[in-house]
Amino acid sequence: MRKIGMGLIAVMLLCLLATTSGQAAAAISLETAIDQAGRQRMLTQRMVKVYALIGQRVSVGRAYDQLDASVALFDKQLNALKPVAGTAEERASLRKIERLWRRLKKVVTAKPDREKAQGVDKLAEATLREADRFVGLLEKRSGKAAGHLTNLAGRQRMLSQRMAKFYVLRSWGLDLPAYRQGFDAAVVAFGNALRGLTNAEENTDAITKGLDDVTRQWRLFGLSKAVDGGRFVPSLVTRSMDKILDRMDMLTMEYARLGENKP
Numbered sequence: 610m611r612k613i614g615m616g617l618i619a620v621m622l623l624c625l626l627a628t629t630s631g632q633a634a635a636a637i638s639l640e641t642a643i644d645q646a647g648r649q650r651m652l653t654q655r656m657v658k659v660y661a662l663i664g665q666r667v668s669v670g671r672a673y674d675q676l677d678a679s680v681a682l683f684d685k686q687l688n689a690l691k692p693v694a695g696t697a698e699e700r701a702s703l704r705k706i707e708r709l710w711r712r713l714k715k716v717v718t719a720k721p722d723r724e725k726a727q728g729v730d731k732l733a734e735a736t737l738r739e740a741d742r743f744v745g746l747l748e749k750r751s752g753k754a755a756g757h758l759t760n761l762a763g764r765q766r767m768l769s770q771r772m773a774k775f776y777v778l779r780s781w782g783l784d785l786p787a788y789r790q791g792f793d794a795a796v797v798a799f800g801n802a803l804r805g806l807t808n809a810e811e812n813t814d815a816i817t818k819g820l821d822d823v824t825r826q827w828r829l830f831g832l833s834k835a836v837d838g839g840r841f842v843p844s845l846v847t848r849s850m851d852k853i854l855d856r857m858d859m860l861t862m863e864y865a866r867l868g869e870n871k872p
Contacts, residue, residue, distance in 0.1 A: 639751050640759060640868035642693040644861050645686045646744045647763025649706070651854070652679045653737040654770035656717045657730050658847065661777040664721030667843050680714060690743075695750065702743040709736040723781055730778065737767070754811055755868030761802055762861040765823075766854050768799040773850040780841035803827065806860075811867060819860045826853055 637645070656679050662672040687707065694700045713732045716725070741764075748760045775792035779785075806812075807820050830849045 636692045637689055638865075638869050639693065639747060640753075640756065640865040642690055643744060643747045643751065643756055643759045643868075644763060644865040646690055646740065646747055647760055647861065648766065648858070649683060649686055649690075649740045650737050650744065650764065650767040651770050652683045653713070653733040653740065654767055654774045655679050656683075656713070657726075657733045658770055658774040658777050660717050660721050660729060661726060661774070661781045661783075662843060662847065664723055664726065665777075665781045665843070667777075667780075668847065676718070680718060683710065683714075693747070696746070699743065699746050699750075702739060702746060706736065706739050706743060709739060723783065726778060726781065726783060727785075730774075751868065753868050754809075755864055758806065758809055758811060759861055759864040759868060762806060762857060762864050765799060765802055765806075765857040766861065768795050768802070769850045769854040769857065771795045772799070773847045776841070776846050777843045780843045800827070813863070813867065816860060816863050816867075819856060819863065823853060823856050823860070826856070 656676060659672040659676045659679070662668055663676070687703075687710065690703060694703045709732065713729075713736050716729050716732060744760055744763070748756045751757075772792060772795045775788045775795065779788050779792070803820070803824060807817075807824065812820070826849075
């Protein structure tokens, strides 16, 4: 794999990696586990997105930075989550994620091939589903409103990269009905969840301000316009979705801290 560059997004992910590595030495809180497990969902989508970007030679240097950092972060967070899996069901789910990840890691870091892209995405989707189930198990054990909000905000990170992933796959010539439907469904889900988070009674002033920023970015971009006319602009779309991802990542950590501070 290519050496990790020092692009802005790579720096952000590497900072998260350093934090995760330090936390792995000791058991992390359940709220932090929900945050990190939720981030695993996002990484499955981001890795397919950059696989397709590299395959069509778009923003290649930045895409390699994101791929390398994402693979390393997934590995580190997976290790950090093992001590938190407190029930037999959680441990079984995590073992399944490990098995899926070994396969996904191998194919997503190989030379991109458009003929193999659908298979790579199917494996990422399977990993996403199990990662989502694991987050749900942690949220259920938490039993706190903040745990639910952390999960919901973390899912927004995944949706930002899911929209970008489907868009980039389509721009690569894989404009399949399933990808068009997946893109549209992710757009709707993101908008609905953003409204739900904005109306949460538990929001602090800082969280409210952050959500207002995301709402402005979301409306300003007007994602539906980006697919009109059949002219794809993957570089623009991925950068815009990454900006939303960055903000939602910070907000997810805010919700996790909110849960840690409440009984």
